[in-house]
Amino acid sequence: MTTSRPGLRKSPQQERSKHMVDRIVAAGRQVLGEHGYERATTNRVAEAAGISPGSLYQYFPNKEAVLSAVVDAYSTEIAEQLTAVVTEHLDRPPLELMRASYEGLLEILESNREYVRLMARELPRARVAPHVDQLERRLSELVGAYLAVSRPTDRVKPAVSAWLLVRMVEHLCVQWVLEEPGFSRETLVDELMHLSAAHLAPT
Amino acid sequence: MTTSRPGLRKSPQQERSKHMVDRIVAAGRQVLGEHGYERATTNRVAEAAGISPGSLYQYFPNKEAVLSAVVDAYSTEIAEQLTAVVTEHLDRPPLELMRASYEGLLEILESNREYVRLMARELPRARVAPHVDQLERRLSELVGAYLAVSRPTDRVKPAVSAWLLVRMVEHLCVQWVLEEPGFSRETLVDELMHLSAAHLAPT
DNA sequence: GCGTGACACGAGCAATTACTCGCATACAAT
DNA sequence: ATTGTATGCGAGTAATTGCTCGTGTCACGC
Structure with a gap:
């Protein structure tokens, strides 16, 4: 075999x-x-x-393996889109990179609403956790490394900033796509930028 | 009957x-x-x-009703603890109220880790959604009303601020309790305060 | 005590589901 | 053509699960 x-x-x-x-x-x-x-x-x-x-x-x-494969394939698909968008703007200044990333993330989530609904609503979190955790850890490390180099603030350690920012941005974007609250995408991006910048700004 | x-x-x-x-x-x-x-x-x-x-x-x-009752009872329990903590400090100045609320929320989540794990990890989100959505809506309205009166910023509408802040704070606190990342509770509260204040600060 | 209705029991039914196995078929090499 | 093998089939099985129902028990008013 x-x-x-x-x-x-x-x-x-x-x-x-x-x-x-x-x-x-x-x-x-x-x-x-x-x-x-x-x-x-x-x-x-x-x-x-x-x-x-x-x-x-x-x-x-077994059934488990089938569902795992489904989640895995779907997650990989999305993760690839995301990394593609980010690397596309990697040479631009930090603020522009940030904005481009946020807009790219929202773009991806909006055009994959079915995936978002599946991962965030339908499936038991316990099944999705390994994939989401892995993605979040990878992103956190990436952002943490980026911040460790550019060191915009010494109030918080890069790892802490990365943890906070990744989870904050991700969750707010996902919830915005799912709930469709009554304000525009630009407003969301603007506020995410404002929050991120404020967090990273030196005292 | x-x-x-x-x-x-x-x-x-x-x-x-x-x-x-x-x-x-x-x-x-x-x-x-x-x-x-x-x-x-x-x-x-x-x-x-x-x-x-x-x-x-x-x-x-039926089974559905049993599980619903379980989730309902548990949620009500937690929601009552939360509102108790907030109303306890309702007469204090905004910033102190905010900090007390965040610390109270974390206190409650930490001493009910089993509940948090159940609601955020174990149960399919679709089953919990009605309860969580209701709580989040109620909180958003409350915070929105509070902001509409005190009007600390005119950059964003109170409803938008409430939506963002409630979801941001809730999710970060829940994740912090579940993941136990390597930084202290004070750090988390400080950063939540910083983020909230920055978001609400007038231009 | 006695009768009545609320309460509790628990074996078992009907339906569902993950998974198998004996058999049929399509293909490749000889 | 023939044979060996990879592939595919689908009715069937064992186990589980939500839920019922016939039977028995207990509390309370008389």
Whole structure:
């Protein structure tokens, strides 16, 4: 048995089944979106993928693995978009980089509202936590390193600033997208900028 | 059939069963904490309450109602503690009120870590949303009204400020309690004060 | 004491669900 | 063509779970 991907029962060896895993993951995403987490069953996923339950279990050892793969694929997709936006503006001055990042984040979240709803509302936090935690840690380290170099303030340690800013910005953006409160995106970005700048400003 | 409480099948009419509902709710809370949401079954709740499944269903129409009652009772408990702390310092100047509220919130969250873990990690957000949304709306209105009177800034509308501040403070405090990052409670409060003050400061 | 209704029980039903297994089929090499 | 193997099928199984119902018990008014 040759398992090249973790959580997979076997890797396809014939052409016709190369895309089976992806089809199952896509079907899982669809079922999760349409029926919600509690009504997401393996049989339903198989049906949505146009295959039989037996076939599904040739590629995934159990339900857990299927859902994990769905979350993983979706998260990776979003994380890649985010890093792309940030690296795109990495050479610009700090304030512009910040604003571009915030606007990029909102852009991504808004055009992936289904993903946001899934991760932040539908799925039990315990299942999403590993992925979100990892992303937040990575971002915190990145921001922390950036701040450690530019050292805009000595009131707070870079790591603390990074922790606060990452979680604050992320949560407010996610909530804004989900709740759609009665104020504009520019207002949100402006206020996030104001808050961030105030926090980083030297005493 | 006399139903005085919503979601209850009947209200007790003999002394020995007056506390049945509370016992069931307490058992539900315990089961939820010990076994997690996915393994919380009605039979387990009944067992934890020391009664039979049949008895449970004399007071609750279905599983949903039991869990709802658990979340409701728990939330009410916490909300009362919070409002108590705030009203305790309502006569003091704004900045002191703010600091006292933040410290009170953290005090409450820290001494109810099990509750926080349950609401923010264990339960699917969709189940908690009604309660959390209601609390957040109530808080936002309260803060909004307070800001509308004192009008510390005209850069942002009071409602917007309230929305931002409530969600920011709540989320950062909850995350701080859950993640236990490497910095002190005073640091957190100081930075929350700094952020809030900066946001509210006039241009 | 006795009768009545509230209360409690717990075995078990009906439905759901994760997962399997024996069999059919498509493919590649000989 | 034939054979060996990878792939796919889908009815079926064992276990779980929400919930019921027939039966029994206890408290209280008479």
